[in-house]
Amino acid sequence: MNILEVRNLTKQFGGLTATSNINMDVKKNSITAVIGPNGAGKTTFFNMITAVYKPTSGDILLNGKSLVGLKPHQVSKFGITRTFQNIRLFHDLTVLDNVLVGMHQRLKSHWAGTLLRLPKTRHEEKEAKVAAYKILQYVGLADYVNENAANLAYGAQRRLEIARAIAAKPRVLLLDEPAAGMNPKETKKLTDLIHDMRTRLDVTIILIEHDMKLVMEISDFIYVLDHGELIASGIPEQIRNNKRVIEAYLGKGAVSNAQ
Amino acid sequence: MIFGWMNQFAQSKRSQIIFFAAYVVLTSLGLYFIQDSVIAFLLLLFSILILYYLKLSNKAKWIMGFLILAILVPLSASHGSAYQSYMEVGTLVGIYAAMSLGLNIVVGFAGLLDLGFIAFFAVGAYTYGIFASAQASKFMPFGHYPLPGDTFWLFIIAGALIASIFGILLGIPVLRVRGDYLAIVTLGFGEIIRIVLNNMDHPINITNGSMGISSITPPDFFGISIGNSSQFYYIVLAIFMVVMYIVTKLEDSKLGRAWKAVRDNEIAAQAMGIPLVRTKLAAFAIGASFSGMMGTVFAAKQMFVDATSFTYLESTMILVMVILGGMGSVPGVILGAAVVTILNTQVLTEISNWLNQLSTTGAIAIPDALSPAKMQRLIFGILLIVFALYRSQGLIPHKNKKVNAEELKKAASEGSSSPEAGSPSPETALVNESRTTGGVDL
Ligand SMILES: Nc1ncnc2c1ncn2[C@@H]1O[C@H](COP(=O)(O)OP(=O)(O)OP(=O)(O)O)[C@@H](O)[C@H]1O
Numbered sequence: 126m127n128i129l130e131v132r133n134l135t136k137q138f139g140g141l142t143a144t145s146n147i148n149m150d151v152k153k154n155s156i157t158a159v160i161g162p163n164g165a166g167k168t169t170f171f172n173m174i175t176a177v178y179k180p181t182s183g184d185i186l187l188n189g190k191s192l193v194g195l196k197p198h199q200v201s202k203f204g205i206t207r208t209f210q211n212i213r214l215f216h217d218l219t220v221l222d223n224v225l226v227g228m229h230q231r232l233k234s235h236w237a238g239t240l241l242r243l244p245k246t247r248h249e250e251k252e253a254k255v256a257a258y259k260i261l262q263y264v265g266l267a268d269y270v271n272e273n274a275a276n277l278a279y280g281a282q283r284r285l286e287i288a289r290a291i292a293a294k295p296r297v298l299l300l301d302e303p304a305a306g307m308n309p310k311e312t313k314k315l316t317d318l319i320h321d322m323r324t325r326l327d328v329t330i331i332l333i334e335h336d337m338k339l340v341m342e343i344s345d346f347i348y349v350l351d352h353g354e355l356i357a358s359g360i361p362e363q364i365r366n367n368k369r370v371i372e373a374y375l376g377k378g379a380v381s382n383a384q
Numbered sequence: 385m386i387f388g389w390m391n392q393f394a395q396s397k398r399s400q401i402i403f404f405a406a407y408v409v410l411t412s413l414g415l416y417f418i419q420d421s422v423i424a425f426l427l428l429l430f431s432i433l434i435l436y437y438l439k440l441s442n443k444a445k446w447i448m449g450f451l452i453l454a455i456l457v458p459l460s461a462s463h464g465s466a467y468q469s470y471m472e473v474g475t476l477v478g479i480y481a482a483m484s485l486g487l488n489i490v491v492g493f494a495g496l497l498d499l500g501f502i503a504f505f506a507v508g509a510y511t512y513g514i515f516a517s518a519q520a521s522k523f524m525p526f527g528h529y530p531l532p533g534d535t536f537w538l539f540i541i542a543g544a545l546i547a548s549i550f551g552i553l554l555g556i557p558v559l560r561v562r563g564d565y566l567a568i569v570t571l572g573f574g575e576i577i578r579i580v581l582n583n584m585d586h587p588i589n590i591t592n593g594s595m596g597i598s599s600i601t602p603p604d605f606f607g608i609s610i611g612n613s614s615q616f617y618y619i620v621l622a623i624f625m626v627v628m629y630i631v632t633k634l635e636d637s638k639l640g641r642a643w644k645a646v647r648d649n650e651i652a653a654q655a656m657g658i659p660l661v662r663t664k665l666a667a668f669a670i671g672a673s674f675s676g677m678m679g680t681v682f683a684a685k686q687m688f689v690d691a692t693s694f695t696y697l698e699s700t701m702i703l704v705m706v707i708l709g710g711m712g713s714v715p716g717v718i719l720g721a722a723v724v725t726i727l728n729t730q731v732l733t734e735i736s737n738w739l740n741q742l743s744t745t746g747a748i749a750i751p752d753a754l755s756p757a758k759m760q761r762l763i764f765g766i767l768l769i770v771f772a773l774y775r776s777q778g779l780i781p782h783k784n785k786k787v788n789a790e791e792l793k794k795a796a797s798e799g800s801s802s803p804e805a806g807s808p809s810p811e812t813a814l815v816n817e818s819r820t821t822g823g824v825d826l
């Protein structure tokens with residue numbers, strides 16, 4: 126069953142076509158990778174799903190319902206959250222508060238409840254902190270609850286982005302280059318985490334990644350973009366040997382030269 | 385720094401309390417017996433800052449702070465002839481502290497630079513001024529004006545509401561712009577409000593234009609007409625306590641986190657489900673309401689309002705209090721308001737008077753162009769530059785509230801997370817409808 130369907134999705138920035146007529150079917154509870162050389166339009170694709178950009182044309186369907194035209198904060202309510210390629214943490218908030226902000230749309234309390242110190246609000250707030258702590262334990266950041274996000278090491282910041290995103294209990298989780306800047310050990314841990322999230326959180330994961338080892342190891346299905354166009358799709362074995370994909374990455378003629 | 389030293393001393397609770405009690409007793413006795421001692425008065429006020437650093441429970445601090453401000457300060461000051469002028473300073477500090485806390489929500493928490501904040505103060509002041517004087521009878525088709533002084537208490541709330549409506553009115557157009565542009569638009573808004581108030585005497589005379597509104601009815605408290613500073617002091621103290629409560633509660637709440645998230649990264653905040661416009665408008669509205677309340681008090685206290693009290697310089701002064709105290713830091717902002725107010729009303733006047741005296745006796749030569757008032761501004765400006773250079777984070781820099789990690793760890797291992805905290809939000813029907821799976825607890 127497809128949870129997310131993308132139909133003829135196109136985005137133009139002035140004269141530049143960042144993505145052109147992309148079609149995708151993302152299976153529920155799958156791990157799907159979107160790969161492609163720099164500037165292929167991968168992040169633009171994520172930005173359209175999360176309503177940061179409005180598509181020039183085409184449609185995005187979550188469980189058959191269109192997301193086009195929603196505000197970014199509404200997309201999160203519909204169950205899609207993401208991490209960012211260029212880390213976008215709330216750098217002056219503590220690690221715990223970053224995760225609590227991730228829970229924002231799940232918390233029902235109202236400012237009036239806060240001021241009147243309603244038992245319900247206080248209870249929810251307390252429970253939210255415990256839940257946030259559990260999420261931090263899960264991604265391995267529980268030792269840093271009171272640290273400012275800005276003070277974390279790079280790899281830890283990437284994991285905090287994931288923690289914040291899953292705090293919203295998404296049904297679809299978008300990861301934009303989660304392994305960028307990580308060393309092999311950290312990447313291994315991240316691979317395990319992504320695998321585990323899929324089963325434990327019952328979430329569908331779409332990731333953009335340049336680390337081919339990670340992509341091939343983890344993905345059920347791969348889409349390849351180049352210059353905004355979808356040039357290939359398939360399971361890892363198919364992509365690994367796809368001539369057009371190799372050409373896109375290594376330049377035209379690379380395949381024939383090698384032969 | 386003195387702050388660091390106080391933090392060190394913070395280990396023994398007992399010696400702290402003894403020290404604090406001795407300090408408070410000494411300074412209040414000093415204020416009581418040494419007549420008109422500005423120093424003793426300031427030292428007694430300083431005890432509130434010491435109290436902040438003591439290792440006591442929040443509740444104990446609140447109670448002690450309240451007792452000092454509500455009983456000890458007025459009592460010790462009441463002996464001297466300068467009683468009313470001390471209480472006037474206390475009243476002004478309270479008014480500015482509440483406004484700074486309001487601006488701090490907008491600038492410090494939500495990160496929206498507002499250079500026209502005094503407009504909301506003006507709105508509150510004019511609201512009471514118009515209806516508590518004969519002015520309202522010039523354009524209102526019904527009712528008898530001035531309204532009696534016991535409506536003042538309702539006007540505090542009305543001032544808050546009307547100011548927050550203006551906050552939202554300002555917010556709606558302004559939120560399309562960001563950063564520097566936002567600052568410029570808010571500056572313009574502040575000036576527009578002032579100029580409009582200054583010119584609304586025709587075609588219908590609503591504000592009496594540049595003549596201002598005079599003979600404003602003083603508040604009436606169960607038959608007692610409130611006229612002097614020692615009485616207004618208590619009104620201001622009560623409002624300040626309420627403001628303080630609201631700010632400290634909101635800061636560590638869902639809304640407070642949303643403000644700071646928007647400040648730190650708008651795109652990420654939206655991606656986490658925070659509605660940008662509503663969150664920013666809430667900051668404008670709540671911040672403005674504090675100013676509106678104090679505006680009402682200001683009009684009642686002065687018994688006169690005109691537009692000259694609400695110039696751009698006043699907006700800047702409140703911003704200075706916030707920045708000097710420490711943006712985003714509640715105790716810092718209050719200290720900033722107190723320091724700037726006391727500098728302007730007490731310390732700098734004394735210094736510039738003293739310098740002037742020296743110059744008339746010929747000890748030093750001050751150019752004639754530098755009148756005492758200008759001298760005061762000059763010293764104030766120099767002080768600001770020094771602070772900006774050497775304490776750029778403010779007097780009490782903002783610190784994030786820390787949670788008790790051990791407690792959380794214990795709670796987490798007990799698995800006490802209830803289903804409420806984990807269930808999906810009911811806000812959109814679509815979510816409920818289609819979100820049958822997903823959202824599994826860890
Ligand atoms: N806001 C924008 N305005 C104009 N052009 C843009 C904008 N955002 C992206 N682009 C352009 O669209 C193209 C695709 O960019 P995108 O960031 O989606 O690439 P990407 O596949 O994520 O690349 P990378 O692997 O380097 O992250 C690029 O040519 C980029 O310059």
Ligand SMILES: [Mg+2]
Binds near residue numbers: 167168169
């Ligand atoms: Mg990218």
